[in-house]
Amino acid sequence: MSVTAPQGFEAAGVAAGLKSTGKPDVAVVVNRGPRKVGAAVFTSNRAKANPILWSxxxxxxRVVEAVVLNSGGANCFTGEFGFQTTHQTAEKAAELLGISAGDVVVCSTGLIGVGDETFRANVLAGVEAGIAALSADGGQSAAEAIMTTDSVSKTAVVQGDGWTIGGMAKGAGMLAPGLATMLVVITTDADLEASEADALLRRATGVTFDRLDSDGCMSTNDQVTLLANGASGVRPDLDEFAAALTALSQELAQKLQGDAEGASHDITIEVRGAASEDDAVEVGRSVARNNLFKAAIFGNDPNWGRVLAAIGTTRADFDPYNVDVFMNGVRVCTAGGPDRPREEVDLTPRATHLVIDLLVGEATATILTNDLTHDYVHENSAYAS
Amino acid sequence: MSVTAPQGFEAAGVAAGLKSTGKPDVAVVVNRGPRKVGAAVFTSNRAKANPILWSxxxxxxRVVEAVVLNSGGANCFTGEFGFQTTHQTAEKAAELLGISAGDVVVCSTGLIGVGDETFRANVLAGVEAGIAALSADGGQSAAEAIMTTDSVSKTAVVQGDGWTIGGMAKGAGMLAPGLATMLVVITTDADLEASEADALLRRATGVTFDRLDSDGCMSTNDQVTLLANGASGVRPDLDEFAAALTALSQELAQKLQGDAEGASHDITIEVRGAASEDDAVEVGRSVARNNLFKAAIFGNDPNWGRVLAAIGTTRADFDPYNVDVFMNGVRVCTAGGPDRPREEVDLTPRATHLVIDLLVGEATATILTNDLTHDYVHENSAYAS
Structure with missing residues (x-):
């Protein structure tokens, strides 16, 4: 049910000719109210696509009534014409829905530099078809229309005490901090104030999507949008809601990790014993971005030396000669030297658990990443062809 | 001739059983004077190998009389025993050469965590055999003994006005800023003061080895050592010497780039029009470390969108919508949009030239990197096996 699981939302996904495969490529999500609260977080890349600049x-x-999303073209670095395309997309949706264009968020994903007249015509036709197809159980079709190299659609639903949160996500590469070619729409029928929605979304994304770092590459087009309409009539307990929103975001983040381009391992990097959460994040990210470590995991090689070499590049508070490293439960390094024999580590399962204990404090953080594989290289060298 | 090209240096490379292949794996370089000036730069990785801590x-x-180098084991994270191995290596060389252990630099390369009793015994035997084999034309054999995954030995010689500089280098992966599994020894018979040698080495490495960023991974073991003995009796013009040392360092850096593990393209990233040299370096490095860009080049795909997405992650002074990008001479992006058609770009040659003009100032910097290939993944997933 995805984004239409909560009351008062409609969605649709349609094929508008943007994808050469003829698969669905335009999605529309509409909030039927009564409230039209919206919040969003955007890529921190300074090179932002036109839909980001618009949205x-x-x-x-903090008022959003509809979200239009397209795959098959990022509409990024397409000049003034490209920005006008985004603007016209919002205008078209607004006109058909009888709302203001200023309340229509637009999201695009696909190749940078793609956004010519054909693209514009297809997107506008897709908006028309999508709005005509809107339905209270259109969540799944919307989730399918935003897929690019994703192999499966990603949706999640969490039930609260009288309210529901639903979400859909796409993304299978360029996943990095500050989000990355990741488009996410989350809906809820809980009754939230605009400022609450914004704060809750930032809190949840900060520890979920922001800690997914599949390949260190930050996209120009990412956004996560939360729509809240209060249709349940229930004011949620904010801590409960925050926990539910975080759980749903983490579920979607894990689905993105599990479908990362070409990956053969989902690596959970758990940093413990850090002096601060920032230190723990910096250490986890340095390992998540180390190509040599990632290639070793692909080869089922418990190469803890590459873990320490990556940690050594950080400014985190730690002693390089007093760090414990565990791989899938086996302590392979302690006190500046080898511990258990590497043969004890079984890296054949897809789920890989790396624990780094810095042994200096109490703070922790977990970063999700993937291995570096032949298929990753292949898919990303062939993406444009 | 490599490190024995200048007068007053002897070298040797011998097989000591550290490499399973039986190939040479211990090298010794000795400065016969009259002066014993030494300078070195080391990895900035906080996780430093025992030979780094010693050296x-x-x-x-600033006095160095000999350098002992081994491949076949990094002697990093091998505990107190490993540090004692490095210490004993220097003691052994000093005893046989009749000098002080405190004037013997030690360099190691190979797998982290390798440095047991067998390793120690082999290294010590190698020191003995290497010193017995020292010769004034041993430079080539020394260059071969420090190879790991290198496919060719790397040497260079530059002639000055009455003086000579010679050098050898190894490294084929983990090449990143602050150097990376890169061992370099440079010798000269020019007559330099210790403070001059140190300043000249830092100046040369800062714009050559430090701007080689093959895979973003910083090693635990890198060092570049310069030995100057004044045997030519010539005080060089310092600007001329600086230019010659920089040229030699750049030649070695390019040889490292050209032999990077699994690479199929040598990518020169030239950043122009930056507000400062620091900005230019940051921009160049952000692109050099972008796996999606690197995979695209492997696929001969002139994907300039990934270049802009990488630049957008920096703090450099620039306008994302007013940057020119040239690939092998073709301007593919200008003013926030596509320029010449991608079909005009020929990326089939190994030498790849990317120019990024930020259009805000006069500063420039050039970063050398490689593409991300199937073979890179393969070699680094199988390295330990």
Missing amino acids: QQVVAD | QQVVAD
Whole structure:
């Protein structure tokens, strides 16, 4: 049910000719109210796509009534024409829905530099078809229409005490901090104030999507949008809601990790014993971005030396000669030297658990990443062809 | 001739059983004077191998008489035993050469965590055999003994006005800023003061080895050592010497780039029009470390969108919508949009030239990197096996 699981939302996914395969490529999600609260977080990349530039303006007043998403073209670095395409997309949706264009968020994903007149015509036709197809159980079709190299659609639903949160996500590469070619729409019928929605979304994304770092590459197009309409009539307990929103975000983040381009291992990097959470994040990310470590995991090689070499590049508070490293439960390094024999580590399962204990404090953080594989290289060298 | 090209240096490379292949794996370079000036730069990785910890002490007084190098084991994270192995290596060389152990630099390369009793015994035997084999034309054999996954030995010689500089280098992966599994020894018979040698080495490495960023992974074992003995009796013009040392360092850096593990393209990233050299370096490095860009080049795909996405993650002074990008001479992006058609770009040659003009200032910097290939993944997933 994805984004249409909560009351008062409609969605649809349609094929508009943007994908050469003829698969669905335009999705529309509409909030039927009564409230039209919207919040969003955007890529921190300074090279932002046109839909990001547009949507940042839309959410400034924290009112969002509809989200239009397209795959098959990022509409990024397509010049003034490209920005006008995004603007026209919002205008078209607004006109058909009888709302203001200033309340329509637009998201695009696909190749950078793609956004010509054909693209524009297809997107606008897709908006029309998508709005005509809107339905209270259109969540699944919307989730399918935003897929690019994703092999499966990603949705999640969490039930609260009288309210529901639903979400859909796409993304299978360029996943990195500050989000990355990741488009996520989350809906809820809980009754939230705009400021609450914004704070809750930032809190949840900060420890979930922001800690997914599949390949260290930050996208130009990422956004995570939360729509809240209060249709349940229930004011949630904010801590309960925060926990539910975080759980749903983590579930979607794990689905993105599990479908990362070409990956053969889902690596959970758990950093413990750090002096601060920032230190723990920096250490986890340094390992998540180390190509030599990632290639070793692909080869089922418990190469803890590469873990320490990566940690050594950080400014975190730790003693390089007093760190414990566990791989899938086996302590392979302690006190600046080898511990258990590497033969004891079984790296054949897809789920890989790396624990780094810095032994200096109490703070922890977990980063999700993937291995570096032949297929990753292949898919990303062939992506444009 | 490599390190024995200048007068007054002897070298040798011998097989000591550290490599399972039986190939040479211990090298010795000795400065026969009259002066014993030494300078070195080390990895900035905080996780430093035992030979780094030792050699940092040795060069503190800027006197170096000999360098012992081994491949077949990094002697990193091998505990107190490993540090004692390095110490004993220097003691052994000093005893046989009749010099002080405090003037013997030690360098190691190979797998982290390798440095047991067999390793120690082999290294010590190698020191003995290497010193017995020292010769004034042993430079080539020394260059071969430090190879790991290198496919060719790397040497260079530059002639000055009455003086000579010679050098050898190894390294084929983990090449990153602050150097990376890169061992370099440079010798000269020019007459230099210790403070001059140190300053000249830092100046040369800062714009050559430090700007080679093959895979973003920083090693635990890198060092570049310069030995100067004044045997030519010539005080060089310092600007001329600096230019010659920089040229030799750049030649060795390019040889390292050209032999990087699994690479199929040598990518020169030239950043122009930056507000500062620091900005230019940051921009160049962000692109050099972007796996999606690197995989695209492997696939001969002129994917300039990934270049802009990488630049957008920096803090450099620039306008993302006013940057020019050239690939092998073709301007593919200008003013926030596509320029010449991608079909005009020929990426089939190994030498790849990317120019990024930030259009805000006069500063420039060039970063050398490689593409991300199937073979890179393969070699680094299988390295330990």
